[in-house]
Amino acid sequence: MKSLAELQALRDKMKGNMGVRHDDTGNIRVVVGMATCGIAAGARPVLQAFTEEIAKRGLKNVTVAQTGCIGICQYEPVVEVTVPGKEKVTYVKMNPEKAVKVVVDHLVNGKVVTEYTIGAVKK
Amino acid sequence: MYRSHILICGGTGCTSSGSARILQTFQDELTRYGLNEEVKIVKTGCFGLCAKGPVVIVYPEGAFYAHVRAEDVKEIVEEHLLKGRIVRHLLYEETAQEDNIKSLDQTDFYKKQKRIALRNCGVINPEDINEYIAYDGYQALGKVLTEMTPDDVIDVLKRSGLRGRGGAGFPTGLKWSFAKASEADQKYVCCNADEGDPGAFMDRSVLEGDPHAVIEAMAIAGYAIGATQGYIYVRAEYPIAVKRLTIAIGQARELGLLGKDILGSGFDFDLDVRLGAGAFVCGEETALMTSIEGHRGEPRPRPPFPAVKGLFGKPSILNNVETYANIPQIILKGSEWFASMGTEKSKGTKVFALGGKINNTGLVEVPMGTTLREIIEEIGGGIPNGKKFKAAQTGGPSGGCIPASLIDTEIDYDNLLAIGSMMGSGGLIVMDEDNCMVDIAKFFLEFTVDESCGKCTPCRVGTKRLYEMLDKITKGEGTLEDLDKMEQLCLYIKDNALCGLGQTAPNPVLSTLRYFRKEYEAHVIDKRCPAKVCKQLVHYVVVPNKCRGCTLCTRHCPVGAISGEVKKPHSIDLEKCIKCGACIDQCKFNAIVKE
Numbered sequence: 001m002k003s004l005a006e007l008q009a010l011r012d013k014m015k016g017n018m019g020v021r022h023d024d025t026g027n028i029r030v031v032v033g034m035a036t037c038g039i040a041a042g043a044r045p046v047l048q049a050f051t052e053e054i055a056k057r058g059l060k061n062v063t064v065a066q067t068g069c070i071g072i073c074q075y076e077p078v079v080e081v082t083v084p085g086k087e088k089v090t091y092v093k094m095n096p097e098k099a100v101k102v103v104v105d106h107l108v109n110g111k112v113v114t115e116y117t118i119g120a121v122k123k
Numbered sequence: 124m125y126r127s128h129i130l131i132c133g134g135t136g137c138t139s140s141g142s143a144r145i146l147q148t149f150q151d152e153l154t155r156y157g158l159n160e161e162v163k164i165v166k167t168g169c170f171g172l173c174a175k176g177p178v179v180i181v182y183p184e185g186a187f188y189a190h191v192r193a194e195d196v197k198e199i200v201e202e203h204l205l206k207g208r209i210v211r212h213l214l215y216e217e218t219a220q221e222d223n224i225k226s227l228d229q230t231d232f233y234k235k236q237k238r239i240a241l242r243n244c245g246v247i248n249p250e251d252i253n254e255y256i257a258y259d260g261y262q263a264l265g266k267v268l269t270e271m272t273p274d275d276v277i278d279v280l281k282r283s284g285l286r287g288r289g290g291a292g293f294p295t296g297l298k299w300s301f302a303k304a305s306e307a308d309q310k311y312v313c314c315n316a317d318e319g320d321p322g323a324f325m326d327r328s329v330l331e332g333d334p335h336a337v338i339e340a341m342a343i344a345g346y347a348i349g350a351t352q353g354y355i356y357v358r359a360e361y362p363i364a365v366k367r368l369t370i371a372i373g374q375a376r377e378l379g380l381l382g383k384d385i386l387g388s389g390f391d392f393d394l395d396v397r398l399g400a401g402a403f404v405c406g407e408e409t410a411l412m413t414s415i416e417g418h419r420g421e422p423r424p425r426p427p428f429p430a431v432k433g434l435f436g437k438p439s440i441l442n443n444v445e446t447y448a449n450i451p452q453i454i455l456k457g458s459e460w461f462a463s464m465g466t467e468k469s470k471g472t473k474v475f476a477l478g479g480k481i482n483n484t485g486l487v488e489v490p491m492g493t494t495l496r497e498i499i500e501e502i503g504g505g506i507p508n509g510k511k512f513k514a515a516q517t518g519g520p521s522g523g524c525i526p527a528s529l530i531d532t533e534i535d536y537d538n539l540l541a542i543g544s545m546m547g548s549g550g551l552i553v554m555d556e557d558n559c560m561v562d563i564a565k566f567f568l569e570f571t572v573d574e575s576c577g578k579c580t581p582c583r584v585g586t587k588r589l590y591e592m593l594d595k596i597t598k599g600e601g602t603l604e605d606l607d608k609m610e611q612l613c614l615y616i617k618d619n620a621l622c623g624l625g626q627t628a629p630n631p632v633l634s635t636l637r638y639f640r641k642e643y644e645a646h647v648i649d650k651r652c653p654a655k656v657c658k659q660l661v662h663y664v665v666v667p668n669k670c671r672g673c674t675l676c677t678r679h680c681p682v683g684a685i686s687g688e689v690k691k692p693h694s695i696d697l698e699k700c701i702k703c704g705a706c707i708d709q710c711k712f713n714a715i716v717k718e
Contacts, residue, residue: 066207
């Protein structure tokens with residue numbers, strides 16, 4: 001390393017890796033249902049698809065977390081996305097391809113993917 | 124991307140209670156569940172709350188698991204990391220709430236703390252320079268090399284009010300300016316990591332948890348005074364600290380943050396580690412430098428001060444680990460920021476190693492001016508077993524005892540000196556009513572007698588005579604004349620000893636004589652030890668109406684001093700009794716007492 005600019009570039013790169021160790025109250029939260037029902041319905045690949053896609057796009061301020069069963073086991077895998085200041089959106093019957101689309105449309109562009117939400121599927 | 128980080132404490136305390144095995148088990152379990160690609164394990168330095176160790180924190184939730192055993196790991200992985208359910212029964216009790224978890228900085232232990240020197244301890248992986256850099260590591264060095272002149276650096280330090288954290292509290296900026304003013308072809312920057320006070324472990328924890336902060340600060344010091352070489356003198360008894368320091372120096376060299384032409388500025392600086400063999404006197408600056416040179420660690424008279432003629436006869440500065448750990452932050456955030464904390468003459472924060480009769484044993488960092496009561500009762504969680512606070516010992520063998528009546532003293536350099544103690548490196552040993560103050564003074568004198576290097580007579584002979592008088596008193600053979608003689612001898616040693624070790628060695632005696640003279644007099648006049656510690660002055664007796672005659676004590680007495688018939692009160696033969704206390708430990712009816 002031969003300059004301060006190089007050091008600062010390295011810092012900015014490394015900062016992204018430390019994200020989860022900070023206060024995450026201002027973050028977008030992606031919560032994947034990982035109870036027995038969720039796991040059996042394929043929640044793990046969904047979770048992995050989320051983390052991979054978020055990393056690939058270098059999104060900051062996103063926390064990926066898990067939760068237990070919320071009681072709608074027939075709709076698993078269930079994923080809840082909460083953007084601060086907005087209402088929670090519940091996606092159901094998710095798969096890795098749908099997860100990628102949610103990242104692109106909802107997390108990046110702020111557009112809810114209505115056809116995957118519980119409201120659309122129930123009808 | 125790792126969605127979760129598991130932080131496992133790799134400090135000396137948690138390592139000795141098995142954190143390495145916990146880490147291994149986490150690795151195995153994560154692999155078993157195929158989670159190792161998405162969950163990262165980080166071995167950190169000390170979190171500070173050693174009493175609750177081994178400690179594991181899981182992010183993003185910030186769940187603080189206390190007293191973790193390797194057997195618990197499976198449950199944490201299955202429940203928390205796989206299914207996303209925090210394992211409440213393993214959490215640190217205070218953080219486990221009804222429907223949520225209390226964040227760590229809201230707990231009583233952390234709430235009042237202000238972490239500057241310890242800011243990265245328990246937060247980053249000390250063996251990975253990238254994590255230090257992610258938290259603004261080496262930015263201060265970059266700023267100094269590109270924007271500041273050496274005089275600017277010294278000026279910032281002077282205005283910050285930073286004083287040496289090793290104990291004496293000499294203004295750091297002033298020390299650097301003396302060394303800068305000395306003309307020489309070669310100068311040296313040294314770091315005192317020879318932490319010798321019994322009960323103090325803050326320097327070890329900084330080196331274990333954030334070694335790069337010290338390295339960065341030493342490079343800054345080199346730039347400020349015009350030195351190109353530094354030495355870290357660390358005791359060989361700190362193997363983890365030595366290992367992480369060596370790794371850190373290697374990584375800094377690899378990135379070009381140590382070595383030739385650092386960050387393209389033309390400034391050269393390199394560091395080496397020197398291991399000390401653990402002699403207490405080598406914490407004294409002239410003795411430390413003599414030891415680095417390869418000679419026997421003995422002090423020499425000052426002046427000339429090291430800033431003029433130090434290591435290898437060249438101008439040198441020596442600062443303590445904790446002092447260095449503050450410096451990068453002061454450079455980045457400015458002298459006003461630092462000077463806004465603390466008291467009028469003591470700025471910033473101080474790390475204390477809490478030990479002794481206290482619930483939350485561990486490392487705490489508080490702003491100067493925090494009262495002893497806040498540290499002991501709020502942060503420390505009070506005294507175990509409902510006992511009463513009697514005194515706090517600060518400054519180790521060079522310091523003194525602060526009695527309960529002064530518990531509201533605001534702690535800073537000058538206040539502690541005024542009440543006959545000293546800051547020292549920051550060991551804070553809490554004592555309750557079961558501690559005998561004469562015995563405490565004797566303990567510290569025994570230490571200084573052992574550690575006196577022998578070069579000057581007041582220290583070599585004086586401390587020995589002092590110890591003998593204390594020994595006499597604890598045996599009930601002292602006279603009132605001895606007390607006066609002791610006081611005189613103390614003052615004589617203070618005035619005449621060659622170095623800091625001897626000059627401060629009488630402090631434990633002087634301060635206990637000052638605040639606990641009655642206790643000394645009880646030993647001398649009544650031949651009685653009020654705290655029932657001094658063996659020769661107590662004897663063990665059976666309380667007849669409590670004794671059920673269960674014979675448990677007779678079976679455990681190693682010298683057969685207890686006799687009696689089954690189901691009838693026993694008795695102890697005082698001639699045979701060696702006062703080992705085995706009977707008290709065994710008795711289920713509290714029927715044996717010390718008198």
